[in-house]
Amino acid sequence: MKLDILIKNGLVADLDNAKYVNQNIGIVGNRIVDLRALESTDAETVIDAAGCIVLPGLIDFHAHVFHGGAAISVNPDVICLPNGVTSVVDAGSSGWVNYKLFRNSVINMAQTRIKSYLNVVNVGLSTLGGGPTGYLENTNPANFNVEKISQTLEENRDNILGLKLRYSQDIATGRNFSGDPFYATVGLARALNTTLCVHVTDSRLPADELISHFQTDDIYAHCFHGTGNAILRENGDLFPAIMEAKKRGVIFDCSNGVAHFDFKVARNAMEQDFYPDIISTDLTLRNSLRTDKVFSLLFIMSKYLNMGMSFFDVVRAVTHTPARLMKMHEQIGTLTPGALADIAIVKLRKEKIMFEDTKGAQLWGDHYIDNCATISNGQIVYRRQRLV
Numbered sequence: 001m002k003l004d005i006l007i008k009n010g011l012v013a014d015l016d017n018a019k020y021v022n023q024n025i026g027i028v029g030n031r032i033v034d035l036r037a038l039e040s041t042d043a044e045t046v047i048d049a050a051g052c053i054v055l056p057g058l059i060d061f062h063a064h065v066f067h068g069g070a071a072i073s074v075n076p077d078v079i080c081l082p083n084g085v086t087s088v089v090d091a092g093s094s095g096w097v098n099y100k101l102f103r104n105s106v107i108n109m110a111q112t113r114i115k116s117y118l119n120v121v122n123v124g125l126s127t128l129g130g131g132p133t134g135y136l137e138n139t140n141p142a143n144f145n146v147e148k149i150s151q152t153l154e155e156n157r158d159n160i161l162g163l164k165l166r167y168s169q170d171i172a173t174g175r176n177f178s179g180d181p182f183y184a185t186v187g188l189a190r191a192l193n194t195t196l197c198v199h200v201t202d203s204r205l206p207a208d209e210l211i212s213h214f215q216t217d218d219i220y221a222h223c224f225h226g227t228g229n230a231i232l233r234e235n236g237d238l239f240p241a242i243m244e245a246k247k248r249g250v251i252f253d254c255s256n257g258v259a260h261f262d263f264k265v266a267r268n269a270m271e272q273d274f275y276p277d278i279i280s281t282d283l284t285l286r287n288s289l290r291t292d293k294v295f296s297l298l299f300i301m302s303k304y305l306n307m308g309m310s311f312f313d314v315v316r317a318v319t320h321t322p323a324r325l326m327k328m329h330e331q332i333g334t335l336t337p338g339a340l341a342d343i344a345i346v347k348l349r350k351e352k353i354m355f356e357d358t359k360g361a362q363l364w365g366d367h368y369i370d371n372c373a374t375i376s377n378g379q380i381v382y383r384r385q386r387l388v
Contacts, residue, residue, distance in 0.1 A: 003043035004028055004378065010049030010345065012335060015320060018312045025054060027341040030378030034337035045380070049345050052372055052387050055315060056333050057086025057342025059322040060297045062197075062221060062255035062280035064125065065114060066093035066102045072129035072284040076112040079283055081381045083296040084344030084371040087332055088112055089322070091197060091221065091255070091282065092119035092164025096145060096152040098126060099160075107159065111376055113342070115326050117164035117197045117219075118152060120144055120185050129286060139165065140177045141184035150192055161326065162195035162219070163188060167210075168202045169228065180204070186213050197221055197253075201260050202228035208241040216249030217325060223252040223276060224269065226262025226358065236268045243274065251325065256300050257282035258293045263357045270307065278325075279304060279317040293356050298346070298369045303355040306365030311348075341378040345387060346371050 005027040011020040026033045026041060035041055065076040070093040080088055094102040099118060107114045119125065121137040122145060128137060153160055165185040172181055182198065182205065189196045197219035203210055206229045214220060223231060231242045246252060254261065254276040269275075279300055281287075287294040294300065301314050323333025331340050349370045355363045374382040 001028065001038060003033070003041060005045045005047065005341075005375065005380070006041055006043035007047045007049050007054055007343065007345065010052050010054035012054050013312060013315050015312050015316050018310070020053070023054075025335060025343065027375070027378055030341050032335060032337050032339050032341050047345070047373060047383075047387070049387060052345050052347050054335070055084070055344045055346060056319045056335050057374070057376060058084045058297055058318045058344050059087040059089070059326070059333060060085045060280050060283065060318070061089045061278045061322040061325070062091045062253055063088050063283040064093045065090050065106060066124070067106055069094065069098055069101055069105065070124065070126045070128070072125060072286065074283055074285055076106070076110045076114060079296070080112045081374050081376060082371065083298050084346060084374050085297050086113060086342035086344070086374065086376045087326070088114055089161065089326065090114060090116040092117045092166075093125050095119040095122045095124035096148040097122045098124060099152050099156065103156065103159065111379075111381060113332070113377070115159050115161055117162050118149065118160045119164045120149065120181070120188065129284065136171045137166065139171050139181040140174055141181050142176070142178035144184060144188065146188060149188065153192055153194060162197055163192075164197045164199075166199040167204065168199065169204050170202070172204045182210070182213070195219070200229075201225040205229065207231045208239040211239075211241050211245045211250065214245055214250040217251060219251050219253050220245070221253050221255045222257065222260035222282070224254050224262060224266040225260040226265045227259070230262070230265050232265055232268055238269060238272050238274055246274070246277075251277045251321075253278040253280055254300070255280045255282040256294055257284070258287040258291055259358050261293075261357050262359060263361045263363060266307065270309070275309060275313060276304075276317060277321050279314060292354070293358075298371055302353065302365065302368035303363070305367065305369065306353070306355065306363060341375055343375040344371060345373040347387070
């Protein structure tokens with residue numbers, strides 16, 4: 001058997017043992033193959049990854065990619081593939097009304113693998129970010145169409161991971177609201193046997209009260225925000241309920257964005273051994289290329305690296321953990337034989353780099369992760385002439 005692609009001389013990040021391993025990777029079709037079982041490693045294409053680190057294709061677990069259907073959304077292939085991201089989860093850009101359009105026009109057509117959360121608001125975030133004529137979504141539970149949400153979820157359980165709600169104070173109350181949208185969404189998720197992804201920046205409820213309603217694999221998005229009710233007490237200590245929730249399997253996602261990250265909150269939490277389970281971008285048109293706060297998943301990964309998080313923990317937060325939540329843990333987020341051939345070849349570069357939080361506080365780092373080549377589903381979709 002002749003290989004389609006051979007990646008040689010690279011260092012593979014062994015997450016289980018927290019070490020680098022000199023290991024070649026072979027690809028036939030869209031799968032990684034076991035080179036030990038082959039008599040020959042002749043390949044149609046050979047990529048020399050000397051001096052580079054070979055990773056599973058990165059997973060951005062919180063972004064907005066309903067391109068053409070939601071004003072804030074980005075084109076997934078344009079923003080993901082050059083940055084080593086081969087899979088992305090859309091964080092509730094569509095509701096039941098426009099989910100079919102999202103699936104047919106974006107999810108099914110993109111090279112980037114896309115899974116999604118379904119917004120409980122009928123039209124999702126289709127009008128959010130629409131300039132002076134845009135308006136915030138209506139989260140009044142009286143408007144939740146339980147029958148259609150249930151139907152959309154059942155017909156698309158292969159793609160939809162759970163229900164999404166933005167729970168900021170500016171959209172969580174209203175004179176005509178029939179109840180609290182968070183409690184309504186929790187009840188609906190439990191009734192439909194699915195999980196939650198909740199935007200908690202400037203939440204109506206204190207973090208320790210809010211978190212008591214989260215269960216295993218529910219997503220607490222924007223965990224390091226510093227607006228309103230954060231995960232820290234006034235004295236800087238983590239709420240005990242937050243640590244307890246982490247122990248019972250609630251997932252804390254940093255989902256950076258331009259308005260959802262505070263260095264003070266993140267540093268205090270990390271000093272108390274509280275790290276994000278998932279590192280993601282919350283990429284939108286506003287923050288993808290128009291600011292220096294987000295830019296790409298690699299940029300956000302580099303920020304945590306410069307804050308003292310180990311490279312292996314950073315990689316786990318963009319591969320192994322999100323792959324499991326996507327119910328694809330043996331298919332993506334891994335380089336084991338038989339897995340889908342999603343691969344990022346990256347290099348750690350020593351150079352000054354600046355990171356900025358929502359409030360303008362800055363951190364200067366001295367190294368960052370740079371992508372050199374991306375393979376998606378067995379296809380080379382991005383490659384520099386010289387990887388070094």
